Amino acid sequence: MEDKNEILKEKERWENTTAKKSLEKFPERKKDFKTFSNIPIKRLYTPADTEFSYIKDLGFPGEYPFTRGVQPTMYRGRLWTMRQYAGFGTAEDTNKRYHYLLKAGQTGLSVAFDLPTQIGYDSDDPMAEGEVGKCGVAIDTIKDMEILFDGIPLDKVTTSMTINSTCAIILAMYIAVAEKQGVPSKELKGTVQNDILKEYIARGTYIFPPEPSMRLVRDIILYCKDNLPQWNSISISGYHIREAGSTAVQEVAFTLANGIAYVKDITSAGVDVDEFAGRLSFFFNAHNNFLEEVAKFRAARRLWAKIMKERFNAKKPSSMMLRFHTQTAGCTLTAQQPENNVVRVTLQALSAVLGGTQSLHTNSRDEALALPTEQSAQIALRTQQIIGYESGVCDFIDPLGGSYVIESLTNEIEKSADEYIKKIDEIGGVLKAIEKGYIQNEIAQASYEYQKAIETKDYIVVGVNQFTMEEEPPKNILKVDMEKEEYQKDKLRKIKTERDNNLVKEKIEALKKVAKTDENIMPAIIEAVKVYASIGEISNALREVFGEFKEV
Amino acid sequence: MKKIRVLVAKPGLDGHDRGAKFVARALRDAGFEVIYTGIRQTPEQIVSTAIQEDVDFIGLSCLSGAHNTLFPKVVKLLQEKNAEDIIVFGGGVIPAEDVEYLKSQGIKEIFGPGTPSEIFINFIKENAK
Structure with missing residues (x-):
């Protein structure tokens, strides 16, 4: 491998001759190049610009x-x-x-x-x-x-x-x-x-x-x-x-x-x-x-x-x-x-x-x-x-x-x-x-x-801040209609009448008890879902025990 | 002269607040008084905050697809409280065909993704009483 100092010396020579000559005629597109994370981008990367040990x-x-x-x-x-x-x-x-x-x-x-x-x-x-x-x-x-x-x-x-x-x-x-x-x-x-x-x-x-x-x-x-x-x-x-x-x-x-x-x-x-x-x-x-x-x-x-x-x-x-x-x-x-x-x-x-x-x-x-x-x-x-x-x-x-x-x-x-x-x-x-x-x-x-x-167009998004054009509103968009909500509510209502509601109550109470201890909560939740307790019922039981978070 | 007051609000369960936060800050930078509600507000909470804070505009943001239910509900509640002079506009992931419906329900304007801030700033300036 070539010596790092040698590469740096050569790079400096290139900056001051070949690159400089070109830059005088064709300036770069931007004064500073950087990535989204504000990492400055060098004009050129060489082995001397990259520190790493392979192993x-x-x-x-x-x-x-x-x-x-x-x-x-x-x-x-x-x-x-x-x-x-x-x-x-x-x-x-x-x-x-x-x-x-x-x-x-x-x-x-x-x-x-x-x-x-x-x-x-x-x-x-x-x-x-x-x-x-x-x-x-x-x-x-x-x-x-x-x-x-x-x-x-x-x-x-x-x-x-x-x-x-x-x-x-x-x-x-x-x-x-x-x-x-x-x-x-x-x-x-x-x-x-x-x-x-x-x-x-x-x-x-x-x-x-x-x-x-x-x-x-x-x-x-x-x-x-x-x-x-x-x-x-x-x-x-x-x-x-x-x-x-x-x-x-x-x-x-x-x-x-x-x-x-x-x-x-x-x-x-x-x-x-x-x-x-x-x-x-x-x-x-x-x-x-x-x-x-x-x-x-x-x-x-x-x-x-x-x-x-x-x-x-x-x-x-x-x-x-x-x-x-x-x-x-x-x-x-x-x-x-x-x-x-x-x-x-x-x-x-x-x-x-x-x-x-x-x-x-x-x-x-x-x-x-x-x-x-x-x-x-x-x-x-x-x-x-x-x-x-x-x-x-x-x-x-x-x-x-x-x-x-x-x-x-x-x-x-x-x-x-x-x-x-x-x-x-x-x-x-x-x-x-x-x-x-x-x-x-x-x-x-x-x-x-x-x-x-x-x-400010420092960053170009094609079709948004440059290369825009008049367009027809797009067709064939997926729509989830409101009937789905009604269908889902009906399904839930039916389950709530058909299941053993005493058993649900029992499992929810058992879950609340576990929630108050530091016992692993998973087995009690598995028991509850198996008797068709709903996600809202289980979550509400946990809300009662844990409280709710509010964004400040 | 009284500064124009805008409530930026997130109705429903949607947590995508990047757009709402940007709009709030851009409006503040443009010289308006801005109140941002944070996420997960019911239409009732939004209307009550709007009346309490005596705002001129409510900007609603929703990316979850629930806009057709939640936006009109805000307008309806404003009417019930005799506060229909508050102008409601909105934004988010909203298909073109829903824009017509929302406008027919009293939402004054819908701004889609990628709208430059000068457009909604001008909208407020032009519609302020």
Whole structure:
């Protein structure tokens, strides 16, 4: 290898001669180039601009610090799981969409629940008015879950469920439905989001105050450790933090800071870190700045590995492995010229693949307008299949590793995220930082700056602030009509008359008793869902015991 | 002269508050008095805050698809409280065909994703009494 000083000397010569001559005639497009995270971009990256030790900082795939990927052969063995987030209307409607997606070659399910289900209201609750089945499927009782997975063998598919404050209830229903199908818990594979901290920061589907909420998260993780050993009991999510307007660095920093809080909480309860850390999973966003995104995934992997090893003294490699799902950035989709979104999604998805994702959701072109139609959902899935089978990138492990730019950005993102985590430590941890509004304010500021950059055209969005045109309003938008709400309410009413209501009362009382102790809450919830207690009834019982959180 | 007062509100269960927060801040920067309710407000709560705070405008933001139920309910409650002089506008993920319906229900204007702030700022200036 050439001497670093020699390269620097040569680079300076190039700056002062060849580059300078060109710049006099053709000035650059901008005075300062920087990434979304405000990382300054140099004119040129050379080996001398990138500090890393190959063995220590990059290493080998499947080995610490996992910079090059968590599996030894990455996609040369198996492609990522193509997992499209879907759910709308009733369980009947959504079951039909799942069969369609599985037939189209999707390899895993991902359930979107409507907001009442996520916030613990039955479909006939006044708070649910207008929201039933709107941005996901409505689930009131285990009956709906049976319909949702009708004809789908739960020992064959893996299922991811975006559910947080009512996670224990939905997971209990899933376990009970599997049991009815004859599938024991220990064979179940999938993921629950179960990440309440980012709900307070960015997503907003909290119910209870932080302390009992953290207890629910812990109970689920520990229940899964003993009963669902193949289940990912949490998906620590940066996705929504990014959607709320954070930078890439903030996404990594706040997500890993939340991860630290969960690991600390569980180890403080006396559980050895290596007993559960292997089942922690993560969820990131794939945004527009292509190279910064690829570097972001690599940086997150390396930083988490170091945190687990150095801070928590993890011993097993699987405890240090950051396995993650990715979704392309919903906030980058435009309502203007929506067909262009297919191209945006392709680039974002490619960044996730080059960054080594374990599973991927690609957004549909029409999602700035409504939920996707069947055809839009199909194009989104085909986008993944084209990257996976046609582009050739999957034959290489970490193909951008060693690039001067990528390694330099990976270092920068890791360093800046680590600084944020230190700052949060100084504040007293994530819960304190949320309570003080520190994290929310950092995100709001970044979001405001991003939006201003679009308004001043510092950042160009094709079809929005440049290359605009007159368009017809798009046709073929998916509509969830109000009849669905009535249908769902009727179904619930019927169940409430047909079930054994004394038994429901008994199980709810038993649950409340457990909620007041520090016993694991999962078994009591499983008992309650099996006798058709509804999500609203169970949530209300817990509201009585835990209280409710109000945004300040 | 009295400053124009705007209530930015999130009706329903939707937690996507990025747009609402941006609109609130952009309106504040434009010199209006802005109150932001935070997420998960019922139409009743929004109307009661609007009357209490004596606002001139209510901006509603909804990305969950519940706009056809929640936006008209706010207008109806304002009428019941004899506060129909408060002008209601909205934004979010709202299909074109719903815009016509919402306007027929008394929502003065709907701003879709990507609307530059000068457009809704001018809307307020032009419609202020």
